[in-house]
Amino acid sequence: MIRDWACICDEPHIMPVGTTTKRRLTIAIDFDGTFAEDPEAFREIVEVFQARGHQCIMVTNRPEEWGQDVRRLVGDLMPIVFAGRFSKAGAVYRHGYDVDIWMDDMPHVIEMDGVIYLGGAA
Numbered sequence: 761m762i763r764d765w766a767c768i769c770d771e772p773h774i775m776p777v778g779t780t781t782k783r784r785l786t787i788a789i790d791f792d793g794t795f796a797e798d799p800e801a802f803r804e805i806v807e808v809f810q811a812r813g814h815q816c817i818m819v820t821n822r823p824e825e826w827g828q829d830v831r832r833l834v835g836d837l838m839p840i841v842f843a844g845r846f847s848k849a850g851a852v853y854r855h856g857y858d859v860d861i862w863m864d865d866m867p868h869v870i871e872m873d874g875v876i877y878l879g880g881a882a
C-alpha cells in the first residue's frame with residue numbers, strides 16, 4: 761500500500777493526493793446521459809465547484825436547435841457550448857475554454873468529430 765507519495769512530475773497540474781490547489785479549474789459537463797440523469801445533483805455539484813472559485817461549462821453534441829431541454833434544465837447555472845457535429849474538445853477551444861476536467865458518460869467521443877445527436881428529450 762502506498763501511504764505517502766510525492767509528485768514526481770514537473771507538470772504543475774499534477775498534485776499529490778490530498779493536497780489542495782488554488783488553481784481555478786474549468787470543468788466541462790456533458791448533458792445527455794450525464795447532467796440530465798440527475799439535474800438536481802449536478803446543480804449542487806456545480807454550485808460547490810463555483811463557490812470554490814472553479815468554472816463549470818455545459819458541453820453537448822446537441823445542435824443549438826435541439827437545445828430547449830438543455831436551456832430549460834441548465835438555465836443560467838453555467839454557459840452552454842453546443843458542439844453539434846464537431847468534437848466537444850474543438851468546440852470548447854473555439855469558445856475560449858481550456859478544460860481541465862470532463863464529466864461525460866461517453867468520454868471516448870469528446871475529441872471525435874461527426875457525432876450525431878439523434879434526438880429525444882432529456
Ligand SMILES: [Mg+2]
Pocket residue numbers: 790791792793794864865866
Ligand atoms: Mg452524453
